[in-house]
Amino acid sequence: MRFNVKEIVPNFVGQIEDFPFNALDDQVVSELRSAWTKYPVIRFRNVNIGDREQVAFSKTIGAPVFHPRQLQEGKNTEFPEILVISNKKKADGTAAGDLGDGEVNWHTDTWFVDRPPSAAILRSVQLPPDGGNTYWANMYAAYETLPASMKERLRGLSIHHQSVYDGRGEVRLGKERPTSSNFADWPGVDHPIVRRHGDSGKPCLYLGGDPKHQSIVGMDQREAQELLDELWEHATRREHVWFQEWKSGDMMMWDNRCTMHRRDPFDPNTIRLMHRTTAEGERPIPA
Ligand code: OGA
């Protein structure tokens, strides 16, 4: 092994200090991929790289994906692969990055497209003195710990994920405000609630984001809402969650197929600046 992986949470979180970002040959990449299959959340410590190295590293995991918002605010012209996550403001007072300083609710990234990303890589550039911790929930564990009867019930079910409104309630780029209030009819994508992970082959829960506008294909909305509430509650229980208190030099890489994440708010008078890259994923297949 060309680097060490320290276990933080079994089969969930691992830590790599002093990863050889300047020597990304086939061996390093394949060792990293196996570590990442075992630990869907990896914390890199003592990272001393810039945007160029982050983009090159991210491309070893998968082709870059451009988040819809990368094409709007927070655009990084030299490295368009970088999504700026920050509460910084431009001179004209508009946002210089995404997500602001508020709480970010539980979600997986870009769940409302056919092929949601596999990896997200978030590098801290400037951190507030406190707050802004990030939490991950393990969706393998969430699935495994469901009662057998629930696993049976979920077989073959898909969530309809609307793709019209974003998390801030704004109409997404290129979408039109729907005329109907029934979100089961809004444009979007259907993904299986239990998906089989493309690398590990294991089943995991896949709930996407935006629990308020979800429906289950072919199911009455009252029944679907009850089932979804139960699944969201179960998936984000404390025992499935680990959280990261950011330290200077930290970079997190997570598997967006089998984890969810959320973020704490932080003091708006402080600055938090993170640079994110994203790697393409596969179409979720039912487990
Ligand atoms: C993200 C995200 C959380 C954070 O980049 O997708 O949700 O801690 N970030 O900034």
Ligand code: MN
């Ligand atoms: Mn996110």
